Amino acid sequence: MRNTTKLKTLLIKFTVSLDMDDDEQWKLILTDKHTNEGQLFEGPSYGAVLNKAYSYLLKKLRNERRFQ
Numbered sequence: 001m002r003n004t005t006k007l008k009t010l011l012i013k014f015t016v017s018l019d020m021d022d023d024e025q026w027k028l029i030l031t032d033k034h035t036n037e038g039q040l041f042e043g044p045s046y047g048a049v050l051n052k053a054y055s056y057l058l059k060k061l062r063n064e065r066r067f068q
Helices: 003-013 046-066
Strands: 014-020 026-032 038-043
Touching: 003 014, 003 046, 014 046, 026 046, 038 046
Parallel strands: none
Antiparallel strands: 014 026, 026 038
Protein backbone atom coordinates (compact mmCIF):
# COMPACT_ATOMS: atom_id res chain seq x y z
CA MET A 1 0.00 0.00 0.00
CA ARG A 2 1.28 3.46 -0.83
CA ASN A 3 2.25 5.93 1.88
CA THR A 4 -0.38 8.43 0.72
CA THR A 5 -3.10 5.82 1.11
CA LYS A 6 -1.86 4.94 4.61
CA LEU A 7 -1.79 8.62 5.57
CA LYS A 8 -5.29 9.19 4.23
CA THR A 9 -6.55 6.21 6.22
CA LEU A 10 -4.88 7.48 9.40
CA LEU A 11 -6.41 10.94 8.94
CA ILE A 12 -9.92 9.49 9.11
CA LYS A 13 -9.47 8.59 12.80
CA PHE A 14 -6.46 10.63 13.93
CA THR A 15 -4.88 14.05 13.72
CA VAL A 16 -1.32 13.54 12.46
CA SER A 17 1.70 15.67 13.39
CA LEU A 18 5.08 15.15 11.72
CA ASP A 19 8.39 16.51 12.91
CA MET A 20 12.12 15.85 12.53
CA ASP A 21 14.73 16.44 15.23
CA ASP A 22 18.33 17.63 14.83
CA ASP A 23 19.54 14.03 14.36
CA GLU A 24 17.15 13.62 11.40
CA GLN A 25 14.93 11.22 13.37
CA TRP A 26 11.32 11.45 12.23
CA LYS A 27 8.58 11.79 14.83
CA LEU A 28 4.92 11.16 14.09
CA ILE A 29 2.27 11.88 16.70
CA LEU A 30 -1.22 10.45 16.32
CA THR A 31 -3.97 12.13 18.32
CA ASP A 32 -7.32 10.34 18.38
CA LYS A 33 -10.06 12.71 17.23
CA HIS A 34 -12.61 11.34 19.71
CA THR A 35 -10.62 10.55 22.86
CA ASN A 36 -7.65 12.93 22.41
CA GLU A 37 -5.25 10.07 23.25
CA GLY A 38 -1.80 10.56 21.77
CA GLN A 39 0.74 8.08 20.49
CA LEU A 40 4.32 8.88 19.43
CA PHE A 41 6.26 6.97 16.76
CA GLU A 42 9.93 7.56 15.95
CA GLY A 43 12.07 6.27 13.12
CA PRO A 44 14.79 7.05 10.59
CA SER A 45 12.42 7.87 7.71
CA TYR A 46 8.95 9.07 6.82
CA GLY A 47 7.99 5.63 5.55
CA ALA A 48 9.19 3.93 8.73
CA VAL A 49 7.11 6.08 11.09
CA LEU A 50 4.11 5.91 8.78
CA ASN A 51 4.30 2.09 8.74
CA LYS A 52 4.45 2.01 12.56
CA ALA A 53 1.46 4.34 12.82
CA TYR A 54 -0.55 2.35 10.28
CA SER A 55 0.20 -0.90 12.12
CA TYR A 56 -0.95 0.78 15.34
CA LEU A 57 -4.22 1.78 13.64
CA LEU A 58 -4.86 -1.78 12.45
CA LYS A 59 -4.15 -3.17 15.93
CA LYS A 60 -6.47 -0.60 17.52
CA LEU A 61 -9.27 -1.41 15.05
CA ARG A 62 -8.90 -5.16 15.73
CA ASN A 63 -9.18 -4.53 19.47
CA GLU A 64 -12.26 -2.34 19.00
CA ARG A 65 -13.99 -5.04 16.95
CA ARG A 66 -13.15 -7.65 19.57
CA PHE A 67 -14.97 -5.66 22.29
CA GLN A 68 -18.14 -4.97 20.27
